[in-house]
Amino acid sequence: xxxxxxxxxxxxxxxxxxxxxxxxxxxxxxxxxxxxxxxxxxxxxxxxxxxxxxxxxxxxxxxxxxxxxxxxxxxxxxxxxxxxxxxxxxxxxxxxxxxxxxxxxxxxxxxxxxxxxxxxxx
Numbered sequence: 213x214x215x216x217x218x219x220x221x222x223x224x225x226x227x228x229x230x231x232x233x234x235x236x237x238x239x240x241x242x243x244x245x246x247x248x249x250x251x252x253x254x255x256x257x258x259x260x261x262x263x264x265x266x267x268x269x270x271x272x273x274x275x276x277x278x279x280x281x282x283x284x285x286x287x288x289x290x291x292x293x294x295x296x297x298x299x300x301x302x303x304x305x306x307x308x309x310x311x312x313x314x315x316x317x318x319x320x321x322x323x324x325x326x327x328x329x330x331x332x333x334x
Contacts, residue, residue, distance in 0.1 A: 216255035216290075219240070220288045223288040227288055237267055240264065241264075244260040266283055
């Protein structure tokens with residue numbers, strides 16, 4: 213069973229350029245293909261979903277490489293991360309999407325702070 217710790221280790225390797233992005237993408241897809249159906253680690257499931265979302269946004273041109281790597285760096289730290297996307301349209305309606313990657317036991321130490329990002333699109 214895939215653990216969040218193993219996913220974070222591979223994510224750290226791609227952030228630190230020990231492996232290339234294409235190899236990481238092949239690894240994450242191959243190791244998380246049916247992670248929800250397999251009843252795996254909920255933290256690994258959430259983390260894999262967040263990674264796959266960012267990879268999809270990057271490959272479609274909606275997330276620049278530098279921003280994706282910055283978000284990967286935060287995700288690899290093991291700190292609980294909440295990302296909130298807010299989109300304003302000309303008709304004053306607001307749509308939001310929030311996702312949280314849970315922190316796993318033993319990965320948080322005194323002095324670390326919760327990472328949160330807010331992206332506003334006009």
